[in-house]
Amino acid sequence: MSTSTLNYLILITVIVVAGISQGLLLPVLSIFLERQGVSPGVNGLNAAALYVGSFAMTLVAERLLGALGFKKLIVGGLMLVMLPLLLFPYFAELKIWFVLRLIVGIGDSALHYAAQLWVLLVTAPEKRGRYISLYGMSYGLGFSIGPLGIKLLAFGDAVPFLVLFAAMAAVLILVMMKLPDTKPEKAEQGQLPERRFRRSFTWAWYALLPALLYGYMEAGMNSNFPVYGLRIGYDANEIASLLPFIGIGGLFLQLPLGMLSDRYGRKNVLMTAGLGGGLAFMLVPLTGTHFWLTLILLLLAGGLVGSFFSLGLAYAADILPKSLLPAANVVASFQFTIGSILGPNLGGQLINWVSPGSMFIMLGCMYFIFAITGVLFRRKREAEFVLK
Template sequence: MLKTSSQHSQSIHSVSKIHFAILIIAIIVAGISQGMLLPVLAIFLEKMGVSSTLNGLNAAVLYIGSFGMTLVAERLLGVLGFKKLMLGGLLLVLITLPLFPVYPSIAFWFVLRLLVGIGDSAVHYSAQLWVLMVTPSEHRGRNLSIYGMSYGIGFSIGPLGIKLLDWGIYAPFLLLAGLFLIVVMLVIWKLPNGTPEKTATNEPAQRRFVKSYSWAWYALIPAFLYGYMEAAMNSNFPVYGLRVGFSTGDIAFLLPFIGIGGLILQLPLGILSDRYGRKKMLMICGGLGGLLFLFVPMAETNMIAIAAIFALAGGLIGSFFSLGLAYAADMLPKMYLPAANVLASFHFNAGSIIGPALGGKGIEMGSTASLFWVLGGCYMIFAATGFIFKEKSK
């Protein structure tokens, strides 16, 4: 429960649907920003003659900024509260976005991507923890799936920004900045502030992190794998596609299918996890999703086959972050949830940093298919690891 006082806590609960709707809108727009920036800037750099390794490393900078934010997110949230932390993140991205087309330089974009990563991380951390803490356990899978599905909507829309380049280099960035401005006004107007409820404990923060990890490590791995897949696909697949013979239009058409699959299956998978168990659903989704990624190189340039594979694999893997976080919340005491949320964000950003760099290096070494071999192998290993993980009671 969130509160600044007992009375304020009740007012938050009584209009929680309005707040939830604003959080969903904020996450959709944050998803659009990440879904658009990664492929649009990757295509720019590829056409500028930048190596695929440097292209991937430049994309990873966004997640380095996000990673840095997770290190201080819990402390900042305690000081600023949910609304101020989210508003700060939104404003930082809003100010940064229009600067990208001003000076197309790798060094300049390095700094800008770092700032966008910090801002996006602030929005994600405050929003997802708010949803996690106010949702009862019996609806946790459903609500977090709705949250994740909303991010998937935005992330699926993002690559369409490639089409806006026909209107000029400024068009996608200015349109996205306008969307962020709308969200900023909604947050200022309707969203109340609040901080995580203080729980009586003398346990130091470091110990809460260690215990959260030792009790729920398997539930935190999905965040890493989801971040790896998301960043690698949006940063490396445009390079992969151009080198195997796809046009930029083909790439813009194919990438959203990963998010479309997540939109279709994420809520049903969340509801099934409430009924049959999250560990079981994570293992099934990981095994099948990994197998599907291994089939992508076999499809070569068959648009229909790749679109179908992306939709199915994206549908199965698209729920990984939300299901993993819900699974961790099932196993941990409530006072450990902020720490678990930090760890999940830490894993997501680590995967997002490693994904583009490793994928870009594989492509540069002449093995374009390695992008999907590594993805498929990681998910299948995760599924098999589930057989050795034993849950501990709270």
């Protein structure tokens, strides 16, 4: 096995455990708070702390990566995620959980930024679609496994956190032993133009919006679906069985959608997937507590929009100069964080003040609007990208 292949597999392993951490923490903690009688609005606000931490890291991630390098940033991210896992079950207070989620968010953001930028920079353009799809599938795999931790609550409230801690400790050892200590190329950094973040968003705003939608969907579903399920009559085991199918759908369709985007264009695939995924989400409230109908809709919706983040990054890489890719990666992470903060909060308020099913109506409308907006982006794509 070549060194580059081994490095890529290690990065994939890191992303899998990062997906597990997000897929497990949000629903398990939401169930704890719902049992304590905390309102959905406060529940969602507390969950958003994770993404406030992620937002804070996004602001300094580029400079930290340049100073520390890929390996040290990944090691630091893993440790920041791991330590709060030992404290969550023993300090069940909203204020303490807010701080702990903040720390987890900082760590998760560091992991994602370092890993996805490394993959983008070292991947040849002709293999970009394949590698980005595999990256997205790896995160989707972890995201799908995470909610199964709800079933471990039967053995004790601390068990899901301890199991996740052990898994992340094993990955930390692997990273420290095998991953090379490298930094971004100085030449690459020197080629970044002034106002690179504004330029990358101005030139590729439609390619970067999927990160916002994916963050909204992921955080909103993980935080609010357990509350939605409990409110309409599902029990914790049924919720634990249903929630992973959003990520499983992404696993099934990630690579096929990536291949279709190579053939028919990434924007066309994003628009079509947005329409189909939005419709599937809007139909969920109509199924009530029909387990299998809900499962099928979540599988379909997750499959269609589960590749939004990776497809959006690939689309941005297609239409932006290479020197703007690091900046575009920061903007995508920023968008993801904003969506992740909005998801639990807006969804929780909708459940609290409108109806449990209104969270799905809002989600579907957002994807519809995104798909329609794609027509406007096509009309405006006339200027060539010339760096001055």
